[in-house]
Amino acid sequence: MLITVTRTGGFAGGERTASLETECRADGPELERLAELALSDEGPAGQHPVPDGFSYVVRVDGKLVExxxxxxxxxxxxxxxAVLGAAA
Incomplete structure (x- = not known):
């Protein structure tokens, strides 16, 4: 499973993107479980960006959630x- 996270916003307004492939990772099954949950639960309706807050786009095998x-x-x-930390 390919997971890509793009983070934008924050105080500096920068963008950071990281990807990881779960297939050969020891923590792959846990990351896949978290990815499925991320896609199924977008959080409360009516979310609005907060000043200096981060926005994320999570892509999992072609599906995405904001x-x-x-x-x-x-x-x-x-x-x-986990995804952003793996790229650090």
Missing amino acids: LQDPYLTEDQRQLID
């Missing part, structure tokens, strides 16, 4: 942290 801080679920936050 998410906003501070409306992330714990599963979404874990997935985003």
Whole structure:
């Protein structure tokens, strides 16, 4: 499973994109579980960006979901942290 996260916004207004392939990773099954949850739970309706907050686009094998801080679920936050952290 290919997971790509693009983060925009924040205080500096920059953009960061990272991808990872779960197939050969020891934590692959957990990342795949988190990805499925991220796609199925977009959070509360009526999300509006907050000043200096981050916006995320999570792509999983061609499907995507747009998410906003501070409306992330714990599963979404874990997935985003794992993907962006793997690219650091």
